[in-house]
Amino acid sequence: MNKIKKLYEELLREHGHQGWWPINNKYTPKNYGCPRNEKEKYEVILGTILTQNTTWRNAAKALDELRRKKLIKPREISKIKQERLARIIRSAGYHNQKANYLKEITKFYLSLKGRTPTRQELLHVKGVGKETADSILLYAYKEPVFVVDKYTKRLLQREKILKKEKDYDETRKIFMDNIEKKYETYNEYHALIVQEMKTKP
DNA sequence: AGCCAGGCTACCG
DNA sequence: CGGTAGCATGGC
Numbered sequence: 001m002n003k004i005k006k007l008y009e010e011l012l013r014e015h016g017h018q019g020w021w022p023i024n025n026k027y028t029p030k031n032y033g034c035p036r037n038e039k040e041k042y043e044v045i046l047g048t049i050l051t052q053n054t055t056w057r058n059a060a061k062a063l064d065e066l067r068r069k070k071l072i073k074p075r076e077i078s079k080i081k082q083e084r085l086a087r088i089i090r091s092a093g094y095h096n097q098k099a100n101y102l103k104e105i106t107k108f109y110l111s112l113k114g115r116t117p118t119r120q121e122l123l124h125v126k127g128v129g130k131e132t133a134d135s136i137l138l139y140a141y142k143e144p145v146f147v148v149d150k151y152t153k154r155l156l157q158r159e160k161i162l163k164k165e166k167d168y169d170e171t172r173k174i175f176m177d178n179i180e181k182k183y184e185t186y187n188e189y190h191a192l193i194v195q196e197m198k199t200k201p
Numbered sequence: 202a203g204c205c206a207g208g209c210t211a212c213c214g
Numbered sequence: 215c216g217g218t219a220g221c222a223t224g225g226c
Contacts, residue, residue, distance in 0.1 A: 020207090052208040058224060059207085093223040106207080129209050149207055194207055204226090213218080 003161050004178035008185075011192040021047070021139040024067070025060045033085040035140060038114070043072050044140040045109060049101045050092040050130050062092035077106045101127025116141045130168045138190075142183045147190045151197035188194035 019027050021044055023034045027144055035041040043063065051059035061126065063178045066072050067090050087100035104126045108117070122133035131147070137143040156162040156171065165172070 048207090051206090053206065053226075054222090055206045057206090060225090091223060093206085093222080094208090094221050097221060101209085127209065131208065137214085147207085151207075161213080190207085198207090205223095206223100209221095211218100211220090214218095 002178050004161070004175060005163070007155075007159060008179065008189050008192070011196055012188065015048035015192055017166050018188060018195060019186055020191040022060070024057070025064060037167060041140045042074060042109065043067075045074065045105060045136055046050070046077075046102060046141065048135040049098055050089060050125060052094070052098070052132065054093045060094045063093075065089065066092070074106050074110050077111070079100055104128075116143065119145070122192065130172075131197045134172070138183065138186055144181040144186055146179070146181045146186045148172045148175075149190075149194070151193050152190070155193055155197060 021034060023036075023040050023043060046065060046066065047059060050062050063072075069088065071077060071085075071088070077085070081104060082099045085102065086095045089095050089098055089102070092098055105128060108121075108125045117136075119133050119137060122128050122136060123130070128136070134145045134147045137145045138147055148168050152175075153165050153171055154173070157165060163175075175176050175186075175189070181188065
């Protein structure tokens with residue numbers, strides 16, 4: 001019996017479809033068609049940085065401010081002074097760091113010219129660690145990669161699927177070896193884990 | 202009034 | 215290699 005798959009079925013039954021990622025600060029339940037265009041893809045990328053170690057609520061406020069000022073465009077983020085960008089995204093926390101990170105990922109994004117980046121390339125960008133790299137691949141580019149976070153490791157402990165806590169890549173491999181490599185499924189599973197662990201720590 | 206949130210970098214031993 | 219301080223706002 002595949003415990004990883006079984007756990008997925010249980011979580012889905014209990015919480016229902018989550019339908020990440022939010023675009024324009026709205027979830028798109030049961031619609032994995034997002035992002036639908038380049039603009040939304042770029043918004044998702046900014047969101048992955050802004051939500052690092054921060055609630056989505058606070059990150060979304062920062063995205064709202066950027067949207068209100070019509071700044072969710074790579075050229076605009078490139079142009080703007082870092083100090084001003086920091087003030088605008090203040091609500092996301094760590095705003096000085098994140099303003100720098102947003103500029104870094106934007107420079108990288110422009111260099112791609114529409115191509116899908118590799119995980120290795122993403123990991124070379126300052127401010128992009130493993131979870132953020134995988135989030136960008138999954139939520140912006142719809143690549144079938146599994147996103148691991150603190151909750152994921154904790155859940156495997158709680159369910160006694162693992163005795164000891166594994167590192168990021170090992171944990172990721174456990175999911176990817178046991179679940180069909182589909183974008184929709186990895187999207188759903190990660191969101192279900194967050195939902196489960198938020199309600200039952 | 203603390204404690205924590207959908208992490209990452211830099212630096213330590 | 216593994217461990218940890220620092221980064222910061224807002225909600226409960």
